[in-house]
Amino acid sequence: MRGILIRRNPQKFLGLYKKIHEESENIKTVEIAVLKAKHLLLTEKYPQYDDFDLTRVRVYVLYDDASRSYSLDEIEQHYSDISIFQALQSRLNAVWPSLSTTSERELNHLEKYVKSVIDTKFKNKLKRAIADYYLARGISDNYEFETNSYSIRPVDHFHFVENRYGIYLKLENEYGLYSFYHLDDGTTHERFCRSDETFQKEEILDDLNVDEII
Numbered sequence: 001m002r003g004i005l006i007r008r009n010p011q012k013f014l015g016l017y018k019k020i021h022e023e024s025e026n027i028k029t030v031e032i033a034v035l036k037a038k039h040l041l042l043t044e045k046y047p048q049y050d051d052f053d054l055t056r057v058r059v060y061v062l063y064d065d066a067s068r069s070y071s072l073d074e075i076e077q078h079y080s081d082i083s084i085f086q087a088l089q090s091r092l093n094a095v096w097p098s099l100s101t102t103s104e105r106e107l108n109h110l111e112k113y114v115k116s117v118i119d120t121k122f123k124n125k126l127k128r129a130i131a132d133y134y135l136a137r138g139i140s141d142n143y144e145f146e147t148n149s150y151s152i153r154p155v156d157h158f159h160f161v162e163n164r165y166g167i168y169l170k171l172e173n174e175y176g177l178y179s180f181y182h183l184d185d186g187t188t189h190e191r192f193c194r195s196d197e198t199f200q201k202e203e204i205l206d207d208l209n210v211d212e213i214i
Helices: 002-008 010-027 032-045 072-092 104-137
Strands: 150-154 163-169 174-182 188-195
Touching: 002 010, 002 072, 002 104, 010 072, 010 104, 032 072, 104 150, 104 163, 104 174, 104 188
Parallel strands: none
Antiparallel strands: 150 163, 163 174, 174 188
16 A cells, blocks of 8 residues: 555655654553544444455455555545554554554655655656657657657757757656767666756756656
């Protein structure tokens, strides 16, 4: 479930995790009567443990596929309910494992990881855009390319090794820089960066080097 949330909207998942972490920490100190009331609401919402299984799919079915019929808000609420229920059980049930559903350590790691996921999604959009550009350039002499989603043009400023292209992602209102140069052994070195409307800025991406995050 967390994997789906962080794929769909990593920044929003970070905010959700922070909210759950704050509530989980409060559960450690709030008076028992308040916690029992909250626990009762959740047990009425989920009468059986199986009710926490959102999709109820076979073990080999991809969770991303099974969750397509649920909105992001529905999945977020389900994940939050499960996490808070576990935190409540740890405080109210003596035989429940005394484990934290969240932690400062995990939050610190998540903040860095979310940045990498965002950069990966951004890089993959740039890669798809430049692939379309090369395809279009093969049938046209127009070195500027534009669709409803992005525009691409060669960058004018001189660089003695690299060929550079500026990419504007219209829907995201973000700018990227794609560059490449050929090595003596015949291979090609490619680079993707965040940029600005001038395409002078070069911000290195901390991406995960995977293609499937979209």
